[in-house]
Amino acid sequence: MGEIWDSFQAAFSLLAHPDRYLLSTILVSFKVSGVALLLCFPVSAALAAAIALGRFPGKGTLKLLIRTAMGLPSVVVGLLVLLLLSEAGPFKGLLWTPRAMVISQLVLITPLVLGVMVSSLEGVSRRVAEAAHVLGANRLQVAWTVVKEARAGFLTAGVAGFGRAIAEVGSVLIVGGNIAWADGTSYTRTLTTAIVVESRKGNFETALAFGIVLLVLVLCVNLILGFLERPGEAR
Amino acid sequence: MLKRFLAAGGILFALGMSLAAAELVLATTTSTYDTGLLDALNRAFAELFGVKVKVIAVGTGAALELAKRGVVDLVLVHARPLEDRYLAEGWLINRRDVMFNDFVVVGPPEDPAGVKGLTAATEAFRRIAAAKARFLSRGDNSGTHFREMEIWEAAGIEPGGKWYLISGKGMGENLIQASLMGAYTLTDRGTFIAMRKNLDLEIVVEGPVKGGDPLLMNPYGVMAVNPARFPDRNYVLAMAYIGFLTSPQGQRIIAEFTVEGEPLFYPTALKADPDFSEYVPRDWRG
Numbered sequence: 001m002g003e004i005w006d007s008f009q010a011a012f013s014l015l016a017h018p019d020r021y022l023l024s025t026i027l028v029s030f031k032v033s034g035v036a037l038l039l040c041f042p043v044s045a046a047l048a049a050a051i052a053l054g055r056f057p058g059k060g061t062l063k064l065l066i067r068t069a070m071g072l073p074s075v076v077v078g079l080l081v082l083l084l085l086s087e088a089g090p091f092k093g094l095l096w097t098p099r100a101m102v103i104s105q106l107v108l109i110t111p112l113v114l115g116v117m118v119s120s121l122e123g124v125s126r127r128v129a130e131a132a133h134v135l136g137a138n139r140l141q142v143a144w145t146v147v148k149e150a151r152a153g154f155l156t157a158g159v160a161g162f163g164r165a166i167a168e169v170g171s172v173l174i175v176g177g178n179i180a181w182a183d184g185t186s187y188t189r190t191l192t193t194a195i196v197v198e199s200r201k202g203n204f205e206t207a208l209a210f211g212i213v214l215l216v217l218v219l220c221v222n223l224i225l226g227f228l229e230r231p232g233e234a235r
Numbered sequence: 236m237l238k239r240f241l242a243a244g245g246i247l248f249a250l251g252m253s254l255a256a257a258e259l260v261l262a263t264t265t266s267t268y269d270t271g272l273l274d275a276l277n278r279a280f281a282e283l284f285g286v287k288v289k290v291i292a293v294g295t296g297a298a299l300e301l302a303k304r305g306v307v308d309l310v311l312v313h314a315r316p317l318e319d320r321y322l323a324e325g326w327l328i329n330r331r332d333v334m335f336n337d338f339v340v341v342g343p344p345e346d347p348a349g350v351k352g353l354t355a356a357t358e359a360f361r362r363i364a365a366a367k368a369r370f371l372s373r374g375d376n377s378g379t380h381f382r383e384m385e386i387w388e389a390a391g392i393e394p395g396g397k398w399y400l401i402s403g404k405g406m407g408e409n410l411i412q413a414s415l416m417g418a419y420t421l422t423d424r425g426t427f428i429a430m431r432k433n434l435d436l437e438i439v440v441e442g443p444v445k446g447g448d449p450l451l452m453n454p455y456g457v458m459a460v461n462p463a464r465f466p467d468r469n470y471v472l473a474m475a476y477i478g479f480l481t482s483p484q485g486q487r488i489i490a491e492f493t494v495e496g497e498p499l500f501y502p503t504a505l506k507a508d509p510d511f512s513e514y515v516p517r518d519w520r521g
Contacts, residue, residue, distance in 0.1 A: 202407035
């Protein structure tokens with residue numbers, strides 16, 4: 001127990017006096033996961049609307065595939081992206097950069113975000129769609145009405161996607177290379193891969209402290225999102 | 236000597252000027268990175284060449300596989316037989332000895348297999364196996380893991396059974412697990428020194444740095460990815476890095492690097508009588 005308590009203290013003194021290493025590591029974490037989510041979200045929203053509201057053969061199979069892909073192990077995604085990016089071609093220069101990490105996180109979180117969005121759209125009562133249709137809405141307007149009704153589910157999808165991205169270790173470790181420059185600033189090192197380094201060195205206390213820093217920051221993100229969500233509920 | 240040094244410095248400088256915008260990717264083992272040695276070397280290299288080095292710290296086996304896929308420019312690793320295989324297959328070229336340290340066998344202070352003070356690692360391994368005392372292997376294709384397998388082979392034992400456990404972890408985590416379960420393990424001396432205070436483990440068989448078993452010698456080699464196989468890799472800059480690592484300046488940084496007052500690596504690149512076997516596979520016949 002003593003060690004865990006020490007880690008909490010270390011975490012809060014780190015947060016109170018962040019050094020360049022910690023700040024740059026936090027920045028890389030949020031930049032990579034944030035960009036991955038921003039790229040994934042609109043595409044997933046459009047795809048989810050098409051899947052949930054459309055009628056086409058193979059819909060059940062597609063949903064099954066999406067749900068299965070939610071269980072993709074991050075190391076497997078990392079290795080696949082590593083092998084793809086190491087093929088000679090225009091993408092070869094991307095390996096060991098934050099952009100490669102964005103790619104692997106996109107692969108990792110899109111099924112999750114898409115799956116949650118589809119479920120939340122399907123959860124919106126069919127009567128909402130019918131009502132909109134009766135009121136003279138065209139197909140696009142019906143879709144928009146349903147998406148608006150499902151916005152809480154979309155928020156959950158975004159939060160879950162961001163959460164998986166920022167907490168993920170395996171794929172960013174492999175395709176980013178966990179690089180920090182010799183001057184102590186992060187290039188492709190995230191909070192999670194910094195935890196790997198500290199734990200590898202046996203600095204469990206520091207490793208745990210980094211984990212606590214990560215959780216505190218994700219908590220802050222959720223508080224902000226919760227605050228943004230509230231006016232919507234009042235409407 | 237001074238003249239040669241200056242000439243080498245001039246060439247390095249000229250190279251540095253022409254390569255300012257380039258990048259260099261080095262795959263290496265966790266022991267060189269986690270100790271902080273590579274940061275010390277790379278700071279000096281960045282000053283000389285204006286190039287920041289991307290360090291990918293993985294096990295020796297993984298580092299060599301990355302080289303084989305042409306996604307790094309050079310490797311700094313420690314498993315000579317494996318290095319020789321990649322050299323012989325032509326993935327890597329221009330190997331140079333850089334430095335060495337040594338492995339030590341560590342175990343719980345109670346020493347259940349009674350191996351403390353033995354001078355031969357093979358005899359210690361035989362007794363550990365005979366006593367069925369717990370042994371924790373890295374099992375991760377790292378340089379340390381390869382050396383452990385070589386020692387078992389030299390001891391004539393195929394390890395297995397419930398006493399032989401595989402962690403799949405890095406050196407630091409492996410030491411902590413061995414300490415918690417009271418197991419013997421093989422470790423590089425550097426990591427053991429850095430973590431000793433948190434461990435309930437003692438050195439039971441010494442390596443050659445302290446006059447122990449020469450089988451526990453741990454030499455590190457640097458090699459460039461073959462530009463004939465991967466023309467898009469930065470071969471010139473990789474060779475500049477190898478030159479820097481094996482230069483008086485690079486070797487001095489290695490010699491002066493200490494943790495808790497103890498040196499972790501001993502430079503070997505500058506020799507009175509150069510031994511060219513460092514460049515090519517050991518069984519190579521031209």
